[in-house]
Amino acid sequence: MVYRTRTNYSAQQKSEMWDRWQRGESLKAIGRAFDRPSSSIFCQLSPTGGIRPAPRKRSRLALSISDREEISRGIVAAKSLRQIATSLNRAPSTISREIQRNGGYQCYRATQADQATWDRAHRPKLCKLARYPALTRKVAIKLKRHWSPNRLMVG
Numbered sequence: 325m326v327y328r329t330r331t332n333y334s335a336q337q338k339s340e341m342w343d344r345w346q347r348g349e350s351l352k353a354i355g356r357a358f359d360r361p362s363s364s365i366f367c368q369l370s371p372t373g374g375i376r377p378a379p380r381k382r383s384r385l386a387l388s389i390s391d392r393e394e395i396s397r398g399i400v401a402a403k404s405l406r407q408i409a410t411s412l413n414r415a416p417s418t419i420s421r422e423i424q425r426n427g428g429y430q431c432y433r434a435t436q437a438d439q440a441t442w443d444r445a446h447r448p449k450l451c452k453l454a455r456y457p458a459l460t461r462k463v464a465i466k467l468k469r470h471w472s473p474n475r476l477m478v479g
Contacts, residue, residue, distance in 0.1 A: 331360060333368060341368055342376045373454035380446070387414075387422060387441075392434035395419060399432055 333341070337358065344354045351362035351369075358365070382388075387395075391412055398408035405423075409416040423429060426437035453460045 373451045396434040
C-alpha cells in the first residue's frame with residue numbers, strides 16, 4: 325500500500341469541501357474531486373460533527389493591529405504604561421497584560437503579538453453532537469421519526 329503525505333488544505337479548498345458536503349455530495353465524491361481518499365475528507369469534516377464551523381472573527385473589544393502598533397511605538401518612545409493606555413482609551417492593566425504576554429518590553433512586536441493572540445484565541449471546541457455520541461444517536465432516531473419540538477408545544 326502506498327501512503328501519501330499529509331495534505332494541508334487551503335482555506336479555499338476547505339470552503340469548497342464544505343460547500344460540496346452541504347450540497348449532499350458523498351465523502352467519496354468529494355475525495356475524488358480533490359484526488360484524495362474519502363478518509364482524508366472525513367478528517368476535515370468530522371471534528372465539527374459535519375457542521376460547517378462559523379468563520380472566525382475578532383471581538384470589537386479586542387486590541388486591533390493598529391492598537392498594538394501604537395503600543396509598540398509607545399515602548400520605543402519610552403512612554404509609560406499610563407500614557408500608552410490614555411492614548412488608546414484603554415485601562416493601563418490591559419496594556420500591561422498585552423506587553424507581558426507577548427514578550428515584555430524588550431521583545432514586543434505588534435505583528436507577532438497580533439498573530440500570537442489570534443492563534444491563542446483558536447478553540448478546538450467540538451460541537452455537542454461530536455462530543456456526545458449518545459446525543460447524536462438520539463437526534464438521529466428522532467429525525468428518522470420526523471420528530472419536532474414544535475409538536476410538543478400546545479397552542
